[in-house]
Amino acid sequence: MRSAVVVADTGTPADVHGVPGAAGVTRSACLARRAGLAGAWEAVEWVRIPPGGVSGEHLHTRTREISVVLAGNGVVTLDGRPYAVGAGDAVLTAVGTRHCLRNLGAGALERLVIELPAELDGDALVGSTVIRDLRRTGPVDPSALLGGPLRLLQSARLASRERAGHTADGVEHTLFVTAGSGRAAAGDVRVPLRPGTALTLPLGSSADLAAGPDGLEYVHAELVAEGAAAADG
Template identity: 30%
Template sequence: MNTNAPTSPMPLTPTSTVPAARTAPRAFCITSSTTERPARIQGVHGTVGWSGWKALAARRHLQAPIEAVEWATIPAGGISGEHLHSRTEEIYLILRGHGDFLLDGTAHPVHPGSLAFTGLGHVHGLVSTRGERIEWLVIETLAAITQERYRRSTDEGSSAELLPQTSALAERGHQSHPATTGTTNTHGTTRAPRTAGSTPHQLPGSTGGIAVGHAVIVDLNDQPVIDASDIFTGPLRRVERCVLAAGEQRCFGQDDAETVIFIDDGTLQTNIAGEEHLRTGSCLTLPAGEKLLVGAQQHSRLYVITLVVPSGQP
């Protein structure tokens, strides 16, 4: 990590297309967090050993139907246990270290910049394999079928079953990876029926991507912008690896989507009062309609995730 920041801040240069940060009241606000002081948790997803964990944004902070934006870590030789996704879709974005991403019992090598999408009916986990600590960003969102069944349950005033009762593990013939044998946590044994577009596929234009139904692994170092609309059914629409040279500026934010910005390395200056300087490990979430202007104080790397806001909501 480059720690040689300039001795004096470089002023931002607003333009007519980049408004100053809003000060008017809004239904959802900018949230800010860092990876400092994570919780230490034993036996995550039924495995052994400890994991570090920090919630960067939660369901109440965002308008899009999500569970959470999180940062996680496992020590050298550590394991994040295999578990089934029966309600939600989730990405693991590797920030530090090398290991194996376990997808339906098969190990796939991952490294900084690897991005793994896990949809309904898939089992995933993560293992450190090279004597290195692994850190990763997690974003978990509600799948479209889960959102619909929640709405139906609310309308009918009942606790309707969220997903059809079938055994995903039995249907897939899943076998746990040897590293986590005996630790699989199914979180219920349900899976969503296959829908249009859920057959095995490669990402358009991807290089060496691994795809199994609604589960895909790609390398953001080779393909820095990923359109997730053909992978996930929920609100997550786009993931970008963004690199800024010292002095470079960029504007983030959309009118119809929320934006998650995670600073993986570097120092940024912003146009938001109280958050004028962001450093490695900082995370901002922008509500729909909010614009953020940033200027890199040094060579910086950040990840930008777009979450579509439900139509018809302010």
């Protein structure tokens, strides 16, 4: 297995001013992009919307979007239908959907956003939806709703000192730490884990996670890599 791993965090986000249709200064950090990955990722991003802020209404014409609310609460509108959302909720946005997000809370609304390339070809199986509290519902298969290669979305938790391994065998993984602490080992690479740290595992790599004394919580997404056969050959 390869020891490659993409490490990023939210420590130095960009301030985004004057986005059309948006209100307030949004902060964002790119955690991973398509470059260096075999799977059909567009981007993995962390986004922070200030109190009263808005992510302006727009039409998804070339991407599917899967987002998980990490903190705060607000209202997401999917094709004109409003849904209240809070920490732990996931929003699955199909290609062809028009949506916007308003922060209605007293604090910042933070979310993890995964975008995947798509075409307006009617391949979404069900369409856009809100999934309540991933921490309680358990693993979700976004492809069953949206089509596409993202086959797993979950909120994972390791108890104090517990360990878990992730192997990118035919798939690629992205993980975003939401609480607790720990360490990841990928070959000879050691990565301290804390809230705001993201790991993305390219095809053919692996990482072992070890939770700290306070446990470790993270959002985990798994994408089937179409380049798997070529890489194996």
